[in-house]
Amino acid sequence: MAAAEQPRVLVVEDEPAQREVLSYNLEAEGFSVSKAENGEEALLCVDEESPDIIVLDWMLPSVSGIEVCRRLKTRNETRNIPIIMLSARAEEVDRVRGLETGADDYVIKPYSVVELMARVRAQLRRTRPATVGERLEYEDIILDAETHKVSRGGDMLKLGPTEFRLLSTFMEKPGRVWSREQLLDRVWGRDIYVDTRTVDVHIGRLRKALCQHGGEDPVRTVRGAGYALG
Template identity: 65%
Template sequence: MDPKVLIVEDDTNLVELLTYNLEKEGFATVQTEDGEEALVLAQEESPDIVILDWMIANLSGIEVCRRLRRSPATQNVPIIMLTARTEEADRIRGLETGADDYITKPFSPRELVARINAVLRRLRPAIAGATLSYADIEMDLGAHKVVRAGEAISLGPTEFRLLRHFLEHPGRVFSREQLLDAVWGRDVYVEQRTVDVHIRRLRKAINANGRSDIIRTVRSAGYALDSGVGQS
């Protein structure tokens, strides 16, 4: 699954340039020029990182950043802000609002790709390689194998994809609808309760032999991969 970038930018030429370069480097992209739509897409598309322009329609980039950080579903998504502002105070304001990095226009696409990779390596190391890991769980994508605490875990195809999605976004809460879109696909009709069935199967497999429950159920919200408490 390619890392997904949400591009929030109102300069059409720049969006086309960024989209081309990011997709060439193996990223999937989603674009919008509207701040309010960006908030919706961040919930629906579950991006791995957001490229956010300071000056956009309806909501400023700063306000979008602030709201993304307030929402449990998006509070851990890395954000890189783009801006023509060069003053130190503006850069500090962007970082204090919750941005993980800050690039001043003009910039080269190569620089942005390098910054994205650096942020992902730092904040989402799991998606930077062929092995995903969290706590005592390791998933070898090439060999299609899962190990917990050194012991091989047998998973069905759906449970494997479900665990992979969680491993790519540790700690993040996903609703049943978001999991359906990410694991089953938008073009497939599956009832939301199906998610609960596969979560139970996944739990049974990875929590066997008295291991701690690493999947957290968040009432009225969904599920998350969390080495802490199983319910909240």
């Protein structure tokens, strides 16, 4: 799996042993993991790395997990990142507070690592389905992320790996306009320098691949903004 295809998980946990166990298990499941040990560091990591999901401990030094969650869920650019809250607080009132603050899931310590991995995948299935092998459909286009195959109108299409990742990104959120910078981050990854004009080249290849058996071009150019599917 190419680095840019790996779902990015941010683990925010101040206990070193817990942080390492979580990171080890997530990496073993094929995730790309970043780590933070306090709330301030977590907020900085989110701005720098745009994770696909956050596993967030409630009790943190400096800025608490609840406050980190509240801040992220009130910002347009981060509000859709799923947050799984970890807490030793088992009372219903605490669970409700965590969820009302914006957490997408609430897991009580001690927890089963296997169950937590399943919850991470469940959240990604909702927000980034292609990264966990889901089948995506848009009009007559079908993308099977598990078998890495794409068809349109029943005809199999030949796509390169970069075009496949571009199409996956578009099909996860049809209609959303992606800037070139956002596509570079999502498809190529932040660790690789690629000129924004490279995006245009691969969009052209994707369009050609999607229309190789006929049909209209489903990729829309939004002047001054970027590209969208539909």
